[in-house]
Amino acid sequence: xxxxxxxxxxxxxxxxxxxxxxxxxxxxxxxxxxxxxxxxxxxxxxxxxxxxxxxxxxxxxxxxxxxxxxxxxxxxxxxxxxxxxxxxxxxxxxxxxxxxxxxxxxxxxxxxxxxxxxxxxxxxxxxxxxxxxxxxxxxxxxxxxxxxxxxxxxxxxxxxxxxxxxxxxxxxxxxxxxxxxxxxxxxxxxxxxxxxxxxxxxxxxxxxxxxxxxxxxxxxxxxxxxxxxxxxxxxxxxxxxxxxxxxxxxxxxxxxxxxxxxxxxxxxxxxxxxxxxxxxxxxxxxxxxxxxxxxxxxxxxxxxxxxxxxxxxxxxxxxxxx
Numbered sequence: 001x002x003x004x005x006x007x008x009x010x011x012x013x014x015x016x017x018x019x020x021x022x023x024x025x026x027x028x029x030x031x032x033x034x035x036x037x038x039x040x041x042x043x044x045x046x047x048x049x050x051x052x053x054x055x056x057x058x059x060x061x062x063x064x065x066x067x068x069x070x071x072x073x074x075x076x077x078x079x080x081x082x083x084x085x086x087x088x089x090x091x092x093x094x095x096x097x098x099x100x101x102x103x104x105x106x107x108x109x110x111x112x113x114x115x116x117x118x119x120x121x122x123x124x125x126x127x128x129x130x131x132x133x134x135x136x137x138x139x140x141x142x143x144x145x146x147x148x149x150x151x152x153x154x155x156x157x158x159x160x161x162x163x164x165x166x167x168x169x170x171x172x173x174x175x176x177x178x179x180x181x182x183x184x185x186x187x188x189x190x191x192x193x194x195x196x197x198x199x200x201x202x203x204x205x206x207x208x209x210x211x212x213x214x215x216x217x218x219x220x221x222x223x224x225x226x227x228x229x230x231x232x233x234x235x236x237x238x239x240x241x242x243x244x245x246x247x248x249x250x251x252x253x254x255x256x257x258x259x260x261x262x263x264x265x266x267x268x269x270x271x272x273x274x275x276x277x278x279x280x281x282x283x284x285x286x287x288x289x290x291x292x293x294x295x296x297x298x299x300x301x302x303x304x305x306x307x308x309x310x311x312x313x314x315x316x317x318x319x320x321x322x
Contacts, residue, residue, distance in 0.1 A: 027087055027264050031062040034254070036092045037076025039069045043207070046288055047121060047252055048092045054275040059267075072161075073097035074107040081109035085257040087264035090118060093255040095163060099307040103315040104161045112305050115255040116265055119272035120293035120300035122285050123251040125225035126167055127209040128238065129218040134200040139171075139222045139241035142201065146177035154180040156190035156202040161320055164190075164203040166311060167224060167248040169318045174243045194218065205250060206231060207289035224248040230291070251293065251307075253300055269297045 032055075036048045045067060052063035068076035077097040083089035091097070098111040128139065136142040146153050157165035160183050172179045182199050184190035187208070194202045195217050204212075206229060212218045213232070222238045223229050226247050238246040254272060256265060275281055276292055285292045295303060 027267060028059050028061040030088065031064050032056075032059065032088050032090060033064050033066050034090045034092055035076045035080050036065055036067050037069060037073035037094070037097050038067065040067050043124065043205075043250065043288075043290070044092050044094055044252060047285075047290065050284060050288070051121065051254075051272075051275055051281075054278070054281060055271055058271045058274055071107070072101045072104070074101055074105070074109075077101075077111075078107065078109045080255065081114035081257055083257050085116075085260040087256060087260050087268060089257065090268075091115065091255040092121075093253050093304075095249070095251050095307060095311075098253075098255070098304050099311045100161065100163065100166065100315075102308065103312040104320060111308055114258055116258055116260050117297045117301040117304065118254040118256050118265065118268045119276070119297060120295045120303075121252040121254060121272075121276070122290035122292050123225070123249040124290050125206050125223045125229055125249045126164060126203040127206050127213070127223050127232065127235065128167075128171075128201060128221040129194065129204050129209055129212070130201045130221055131194055131197045131199075132216065132219050133197060134219075137219065137221065138236070139238055139243070142221060143175045143177050143242070146172075146175070146179055150178040151180055153201070154182040154199045156182050156184060156194050156199040158187040158190055159183050159185060161315070162187075163248065163250055164205075166314050166318070167203040169314055170246065170248060171238065171243070173314070173317060174246055203248070205289075210289070225291070230286070231289070252290075253293070253304065265297075 034048050034052050036045050038044045048065045052065050056063040068079055073096045077091060080089055080091035101107055102111045136145055155168040157168060165181060168179060168181060190202055191204060193199045210231060213220055220235045222241050223232055223235050224238055226239055228237055282292050
């Protein structure tokens with residue numbers, strides 16, 4: 001009897017030890033759903049379809065992009081946070097879903113504890129653009145003008161709590177200057193009034209700013225990435241214009257529900273790394289106006305947590321907290 005007990009224990013232990021690797025070896029056994037918390041056609045949707053196609057090739061299963069828009073990304077993000085943590089439901093997470101929206105309202109999920117980071121993906125910096133007739137050509141001149149006439153220089157945005165609104169609030173806080181927020185219902189009407197000269201400046205995504213810069217209907221004062229954009233190498237960053245560490249971008253990453261098995265998470269992360277390191281993918285991401293993000297999963301997890309904290313402070317200081 002003692003012999004039987006001693007024999008049974010190693011067998012049971014072996015069964016436990018080999019259970020996890022065997023699960024990882026069978027993953028994925030069916031299609032994977034990549035949820036985009038936006039309508040079709042936007043940057044997140046294009047990225048998801050671009051990356052999903054290559055991810056499917058490496059995993060040997062289809063990656064189905066499913067758009068679940070609404071509540072400022074909360075519907076799609078909450079759907080993934082509540083999904084079974086088996087690696088078959090993923091989120092195309094963004095700065096809005098993981099940092100801004102949770103700081104603005106009660107979204108029904110924890111943007112940090114509710115997810116496991118699969119991979120960083122890409123980012124799009126903003127460009128601080130001004131009407132050509134505006135009497136400032138760089139950030140220093142804008143700040144000087146704002147200090148000489150507090151609250152009179154307007155900056156347009158897509159609405160309260162949007163990325164380009166919070167970028168303006170961050171600039172005002174960092175420079176200790178009072179600017180006038182002029183909100184619109186979307187980036188298109190905001191940009192239209194900057195082009196018409198009704199509002200002097202705006203933080204516009206690089207993808208939409210570049211055509212207007214080429215047409216000289218606006219001028220660039222700075223970009224909001226920490227390093228100069230390869231697409232706008234002659235435009236200084238806000239950070240090098242006198243506001244160190246200033247960074248704002250529309251960033252994207254792939255997330256899984258929390259508690260997804262580590263072997264599955266590791267397999268997904270490695271597959272995403274293969275996808276993003278391919279020269280053709282790097283070229284494709286840059287063609288659509290994004291900059292590939294080379295951080296590993298741990299580094300990106302730390303970055304998203306820092307971004308959540310940063311935007312919580314900005315939202316509170318701007319009086320936008322729930």
